[in-house]
Amino acid sequence: MSRKPKKLLNNPNDVPAEQLEGLLYASGGKLIKVDGYSGVYRHDIANDQVVVVTGGGSGHEPMFAGYVGQGLADAAALGEIFASPSPDIIIETTKAMHKGKGVLFVYGNYAGDNMNFDIAAELLEEEGIQVKTVRVTDDISAAPLSKMSDRRGVAGDMYVLKIAGAAVASGYDLERVHEVTAKANFNTRTMGVALGACSIPQTGKFNFELAEDELELGMGIHGEPGVRRQKLTSADEINGEIVERLCEDIELQSGDRVCVTVNNLGASTYTELLIAYRKVHQELQGRGIQIHDVLIGNYCTSQEMAGYSITIFRLDDELQGLYDMPCDSFAWRK
Amino acid sequence: MSRKPKKLLNNPNDVPAEQLEGLLYASGGKLIKVDGYSGVYRHDIANDQVVVVTGGGSGHEPMFAGYVGQGLADAAALGEIFASPSPDIIIETTKAMHKGKGVLFVYGNYAGDNMNFDIAAELLEEEGIQVKTVRVTDDISAAPLSKMSDRRGVAGDMYVLKIAGAAVASGYDLERVHEVTAKANFNTRTMGVALGACSIPQTGKFNFELAEDELELGMGIHGEPGVRRQKLTSADEINGEIVERLCEDIELQSGDRVCVTVNNLGASTYTELLIAYRKVHQELQGRGIQIHDVLIGNYCTSQEMAGYSITIFRLDDELQGLYDMPCDSFAWRK
Numbered sequence: 001m002s003r004k005p006k007k008l009l010n011n012p013n014d015v016p017a018e019q020l021e022g023l024l025y026a027s028g029g030k031l032i033k034v035d036g037y038s039g040v041y042r043h044d045i046a047n048d049q050v051v052v053v054t055g056g057g058s059g060h061e062p063m064f065a066g067y068v069g070q071g072l073a074d075a076a077a078l079g080e081i082f083a084s085p086s087p088d089i090i091i092e093t094t095k096a097m098h099k100g101k102g103v104l105f106v107y108g109n110y111a112g113d114n115m116n117f118d119i120a121a122e123l124l125e126e127e128g129i130q131v132k133t134v135r136v137t138d139d140i141s142a143a144p145l146s147k148m149s150d151r152r153g154v155a156g157d158m159y160v161l162k163i164a165g166a167a168v169a170s171g172y173d174l175e176r177v178h179e180v181t182a183k184a185n186f187n188t189r190t191m192g193v194a195l196g197a198c199s200i201p202q203t204g205k206f207n208f209e210l211a212e213d214e215l216e217l218g219m220g221i222h223g224e225p226g227v228r229r230q231k232l233t234s235a236d237e238i239n240g241e242i243v244e245r246l247c248e249d250i251e252l253q254s255g256d257r258v259c260v261t262v263n264n265l266g267a268s269t270y271t272e273l274l275i276a277y278r279k280v281h282q283e284l285q286g287r288g289i290q291i292h293d294v295l296i297g298n299y300c301t302s303q304e305m306a307g308y309s310i311t312i313f314r315l316d317d318e319l320q321g322l323y324d325m326p327c328d329s330f331a332w333r334k
Numbered sequence: 335m336s337r338k339p340k341k342l343l344n345n346p347n348d349v350p351a352e353q354l355e356g357l358l359y360a361s362g363g364k365l366i367k368v369d370g371y372s373g374v375y376r377h378d379i380a381n382d383q384v385v386v387v388t389g390g391g392s393g394h395e396p397m398f399a400g401y402v403g404q405g406l407a408d409a410a411a412l413g414e415i416f417a418s419p420s421p422d423i424i425i426e427t428t429k430a431m432h433k434g435k436g437v438l439f440v441y442g443n444y445a446g447d448n449m450n451f452d453i454a455a456e457l458l459e460e461e462g463i464q465v466k467t468v469r470v471t472d473d474i475s476a477a478p479l480s481k482m483s484d485r486r487g488v489a490g491d492m493y494v495l496k497i498a499g500a501a502v503a504s505g506y507d508l509e510r511v512h513e514v515t516a517k518a519n520f521n522t523r524t525m526g527v528a529l530g531a532c533s534i535p536q537t538g539k540f541n542f543e544l545a546e547d548e549l550e551l552g553m554g555i556h557g558e559p560g561v562r563r564q565k566l567t568s569a570d571e572i573n574g575e576i577v578e579r580l581c582e583d584i585e586l587q588s589g590d591r592v593c594v595t596v597n598n599l600g601a602s603t604y605t606e607l608l609i610a611y612r613k614v615h616q617e618l619q620g621r622g623i624q625i626h627d628v629l630i631g632n633y634c635t636s637q638e639m640a641g642y643s644i645t646i647f648r649l650d651d652e653l654q655g656l657y658d659m660p661c662d663s664f665a666w667r668k
Contacts, residue, residue, distance in 0.1 A: 022608035
């Protein structure tokens, strides 16, 4: 791909701050900015609850700040585009919210995020704030199942945050919030397909190249290598393979209940998302899987990357009860 | 732009049918297909209500079928990509829903749609079904205010449908549903900006060309010419001009209440949408305008067109009461 990225921006260095400002305005007061740090928190948190803090690099909007709200995350610490928030951002965002009942960190499994959230956790513990962590590892392309803890976190973050937030709203203590959130992560699997590259505004260059007639199966949300490059083929062939891989990885059985998300990585058409879901539905139905809920849209993007990801979230009775609870944020209202 | 369109599809001729199938599956039974015709209707309509029928060309997903649901449209007649549904599709979709209280057609003002919906209305009237029509004319780029009835319908369809659906849910008769829906259209203004082209799957070619360093202000959702081509500039400059033009056209006064939508035409980043809303908010606030609600996302797309539109919907007490009623469809839950 030889073309240059083309976006309508102001100063590229101001992108994270300006888009956060847009989101804060759009929230109508429901989101509050952490004073002096690129973090946001809910305006309406209860005084005696566990607090769920998420975060990561910017550039994946509406992830992460868009998931701060009732029944989801309570706060989000935000880095520059595709770069982890620093420990001080995480610490100040957490302190702005902490209510004395402990904190659960929920974020995607990337080296930078792991390091910075771990440092923040250590320093917060020193101040007497109890912190537990769930790293989201839903991207099955990144490592085999036997090394699940090496996998990246991608769109599946949303299900893990949904369960964490619902567990908090149900009055679970930190121990139990942590436990059920870890279970939610274990029950979430995602695989993506990319047709075009993404770019970081500050560099003005595409992060990778894909030939005009190529796709990459399993590409990560920052352009991390997937499982295979190949010539463009039919949607049903690729989507069928993705479902096959997801079902096998999570060992879905006939009668299992799942939620499904088809997530636009950025520049794909709604047409492609709907045609992808058609195949997902047919394949799951053919395997006797019960589809409990479906989301199709822009939930975790990668700037202008063309492509999408498919996420399967397997429910049990506890997870379904929590999933069905209401939530209300910029990105997800239920 | 010399590149070829790149999408993950099956047979391009099957796109409208396959994407509709995906949407029907995703609705979990809430949408029902009209037997033998490319139309959909709600599963849960009351037996003695006015019926709101919308429709138009496919390719703008989630418009139109995504707005069929509680408190919005009751049915949608769907054409091929960027082509009006034929009269028989409109007639059969209407007949599948009609409950003896009359029908309101709400659709974007395009020659093909006007002709086909008018023919359908005439034939339905001959069968004793009363039909009234509101053509949405929100695109201020298409003609001056003095020729508002020549303007195209774009993303503003969503507000007009919202009010029509809420009026029906409030028990208004056809006369009053028509009246308040026409008022909603009169209070809706949209302007877009395009950075890249869209393509129809069957042709596999872009509908227009834009140079690498150019944007087009006011482009329509099928690539219709806008008001100006120019070199890329800052987001604030373009967004400021759009707000200025919208406010002037609708004659917004300090103290007026509005809803705002920043709608992705397809391939723009969420980053750009949020940065656009930031400027819209600042400009409206600076003019003393009250912002009642904000939507940012993919509401009326144009395949892979890069760019977005900004819609302002001015409220009065009646419109605000109707706007605040719940709605529940694939594209919009409130």
